[in-house]
Amino acid sequence: MALRGALCRLLVNSQRCAIISASRAQGTAAPARRAKVQFNWLDALDLEGQLTEDEIMIRDSFRTYCQEKLMPRIILANRNEVFHREIVSEMGEMGVLGPTIKGYGCAGTSYVAYGLIAREVERVDSGYRSVMSVQSSLVMHPINAYGTEEQKQKYLPKLARGEILGCFGLTEPNHGSDPSGMETRAKYNPSSRTYTLSGSKTWITNSPVADIAVVWAKCDDGKIRGFILERGMKGLSTPKIEGKFSLRASATGMIVMDEVEVPEENLLPNASGLGGPFGCLNNARYGIAWGALGAAEFCFHAARQYTLDRIQFGVPLARNQLMQKKMADMLTEITIGLQSCLQLGRLIDQKKAAPDMISMLKRNSCGKALDIARQARDMLGGNGIADEYHIIRHVMNLEAVNTYEGTHDIHALILGRAITGLQSFTVGK
Amino acid sequence: MSGRVLVGVKRVIDYAVKIRVKPDNSSVVTDGVKHSMNPFCEIAVEEAVKLKEKKLIKEVVAVSCGPQQAQETIRTALAMGADRGIHVEVSGKDYETLGPLQVSKIMAALAKKEEAQLVILGKQAIDDDCNQTGQMTAALLDWPQGTFASEVAFDGDKIKVVREIDGGLETIMISSPAVITADLRLNTPRYATLPNIMKAKKKKIANVKPADLGVDLTSRLEVLRVDEPPQREAGVKVETVDDLVSKLKDAGRL
Numbered sequence: 001m002a003l004r005g006a007l008c009r010l011l012v013n014s015q016r017c018a019i020i021s022a023s024r025a026q027g028t029a030a031p032a033r034r035a036k037v038q039f040n041w042l043d044a045l046d047l048e049g050q051l052t053e054d055e056i057m058i059r060d061s062f063r064t065y066c067q068e069k070l071m072p073r074i075i076l077a078n079r080n081e082v083f084h085r086e087i088v089s090e091m092g093e094m095g096v097l098g099p100t101i102k103g104y105g106c107a108g109t110s111y112v113a114y115g116l117i118a119r120e121v122e123r124v125d126s127g128y129r130s131v132m133s134v135q136s137s138l139v140m141h142p143i144n145a146y147g148t149e150e151q152k153q154k155y156l157p158k159l160a161r162g163e164i165l166g167c168f169g170l171t172e173p174n175h176g177s178d179p180s181g182m183e184t185r186a187k188y189n190p191s192s193r194t195y196t197l198s199g200s201k202t203w204i205t206n207s208p209v210a211d212i213a214v215v216w217a218k219c220d221d222g223k224i225r226g227f228i229l230e231r232g233m234k235g236l237s238t239p240k241i242e243g244k245f246s247l248r249a250s251a252t253g254m255i256v257m258d259e260v261e262v263p264e265e266n267l268l269p270n271a272s273g274l275g276g277p278f279g280c281l282n283n284a285r286y287g288i289a290w291g292a293l294g295a296a297e298f299c300f301h302a303a304r305q306y307t308l309d310r311i312q313f314g315v316p317l318a319r320n321q322l323m324q325k326k327m328a329d330m331l332t333e334i335t336i337g338l339q340s341c342l343q344l345g346r347l348i349d350q351k352k353a354a355p356d357m358i359s360m361l362k363r364n365s366c367g368k369a370l371d372i373a374r375q376a377r378d379m380l381g382g383n384g385i386a387d388e389y390h391i392i393r394h395v396m397n398l399e400a401v402n403t404y405e406g407t408h409d410i411h412a413l414i415l416g417r418a419i420t421g422l423q424s425f426t427v428g429k
Numbered sequence: 430m431s432g433r434v435l436v437g438v439k440r441v442i443d444y445a446v447k448i449r450v451k452p453d454n455s456s457v458v459t460d461g462v463k464h465s466m467n468p469f470c471e472i473a474v475e476e477a478v479k480l481k482e483k484k485l486i487k488e489v490v491a492v493s494c495g496p497q498q499a500q501e502t503i504r505t506a507l508a509m510g511a512d513r514g515i516h517v518e519v520s521g522k523d524y525e526t527l528g529p530l531q532v533s534k535i536m537a538a539l540a541k542k543e544e545a546q547l548v549i550l551g552k553q554a555i556d557d558d559c560n561q562t563g564q565m566t567a568a569l570l571d572w573p574q575g576t577f578a579s580e581v582a583f584d585g586d587k588i589k590v591v592r593e594i595d596g597g598l599e600t601i602m603i604s605s606p607a608v609i610t611a612d613l614r615l616n617t618p619r620y621a622t623l624p625n626i627m628k629a630k631k632k633k634i635a636n637v638k639p640a641d642l643g644v645d646l647t648s649r650l651e652v653l654r655v656d657e658p659p660q661r662e663a664g665v666k667v668e669t670v671d672d673l674v675s676k677l678k679d680a681g682r683l
Contacts, residue, residue: 057504095625105624107623
């Protein structure tokens with residue numbers, strides 16, 4: 001008994017001691033006697049020491065908000081499939097929507113800060129992070145990167161505040177991994193200076209309650225272009241997708257367009273071809289690479305605590321080798337994953353990043369996180385299937401996260417093409 | 430009235446950290462330990478920023494006394510909405526013996542120098558729990574004080590302060606300039622938003638030495654020893670009330 005107690009104290013103390021040596025090092029003189037460097041399982045490769053002061057402040061401030069304001073809502077939101085629209089306004093107040101955009105009421109932070117933000121939200125729920133990603137990377141980003149000055153002034157400040165909610169329409173019922181085959185058409189009408197859009201998009205996060213939609217359609221010249229549609233336009237409807245068992249805390253639906261008249265001022269002029277939507281997807285995928293690791297971290301920490309607390313056969317579950325091996329694997333993948341995301345963020349900030357880098361890390365983080373969540377679920381035994389313990393919710397969510405924004409396999413093909421020079425997306429040549 | 434408010438912010442060991450005493454019992458371990466802004470100082474900053482948002486005052490100046498790291502605490506105050514900061518450099522032995530008397534002398538000197546209309550402090554720090562700095566500062570300045578404030582309202586050129594006292598709530602009217610110390614229920618500090626954290630980078634933090642303010646940092650106190658609280662011992666179960674009474678008498682408690 002006493003030995004186990006001592007062991008528990010040692011575990012707790014080494015966690016505390018470890019926090020000691022992992023604190024920020026910037027701007028402080030080295031202590032006179034250098035203490036032996038302790039291993040810190042909470043931050044095994046000292047990510048903390050690689051962040052700037054404001055990145056740390058941003059992360060800490062937002063982490064507090066997520067834990068205090070988002071965590072209490074999530075069990076019921078997920079169980080009853082309720083989307084709390086208010087969180088968009090709250091996140092807008094915090095300034096975390098479109099954080100990398102400069103001007104238009106946005107914070108103008110680094111991409112590393114964006115990653116840290118995504119990680120904190122997804123630590124709570126991937127559905128909440130999806131909402132944030134869509135608004136920031138898939139709605140605000142295309143308007144900022146491809147839109148006119150009028151469009152930016154009209155939409156960006158309101159999107160940044162969370163006053164209006166957007167969604168991104170690329171995927172179709174018959175075209176998921178293969179967007180170039182899309183069937184949605186935009187026909188130009190010279191007499192009214194409008195485009196008529198017809199077609200349907202599916203699996204669209206936010207669509208049932210969105211105020212605007214950035215929809216990609218094929219024009220008369222065969223090129224794909226982006227259009228800003230607004231709720232209320234005749235012929236536009238956004239039915240909700242029922243029976244969804246992933247990302248239940250966020251609203252997902254279709255965008256159905258039946259000859260919707262869109263004024264030509266709503267065309268995004270600076271993108272044509274798939275480069276436009278892919279630019280947005282890459283922006284979102286980067287955030288997801290960080291975010292998925294936040295979910296994985298939650299599952300890892302939760303499984304650790306559970307196995308320390310639960311006694312079977314007279315000892316904590318954590319005493320077992322099978323449990324420790326699983327945790328060692330989790331720790332390793334999360335730590336390595338975070339380091340890779342940090343490097344990617346720094347490269348993006350220096351404008352030295354290529355899209356395939358983002359594919360590589362989105363794929364890695366999502367695949368590893370799904371695996372970690374499943375292992376963690378298993379470690380919790382029967383309790384692991386109860387949403388009260390949260391892990392099963394992450395398991396459900398990460399199935400979607402591993403699939404959207406390019407499936408695990410599709411990113412493998414992207415990398416395969418980069419490695420070999422041979423594309424393997426299509427049959428034939 | 431200058432419309433300027435001075436807010437003192439102290440860098441303390443984070444409330445969630447488990448405190449350890451140094452092996453030589455001279456003090457607690459602070460090297461490499463997580464520090465953050467004293468929670469009552471956060472409430473003080475929040476109140477000052479709220480007053481500025483209501484346009485009742487014009488400028489919030491965050492002040493911290495300590496080594497280089499105190500600047501992190503000032504930055505947090507700037508991210509919450511303070512306009513500029515003053516870092517009073519105190520390090521080494523002087524910092525180890527820095528206490529309410531020295532800090533209040535510094536705050537008083539700065540209040541005069543900055544022509545402050547109001548000085549807002551947290552009611553106490555969570556490391557030493559002194560609950561003295563606000564009161565001493567008011568005395569040195571010969572200003573009225575509203576301590577343990579759970580509500581602050583401007584009433585013409587007077588300030589109405591609702592204080593939390595043992596018996597309940599006490600409302601006082603004090604004239605300006607004054608010193609106020611913040612209690613827990615005064616407000617709920619805001620989260621530092623991203624745009625404000627980014628803006629804080631551009632705000633200025635001035636460097637000042639205590640000597641420049643004519644303050645003598647010599648301490649009147651000497652810390653002899655720091656010990657951990659005694660280990661909690663197991664209790665004893667008794668069968669009857671008589672047993673309880675006799676045990677209490679034996680222990681000299683009755």
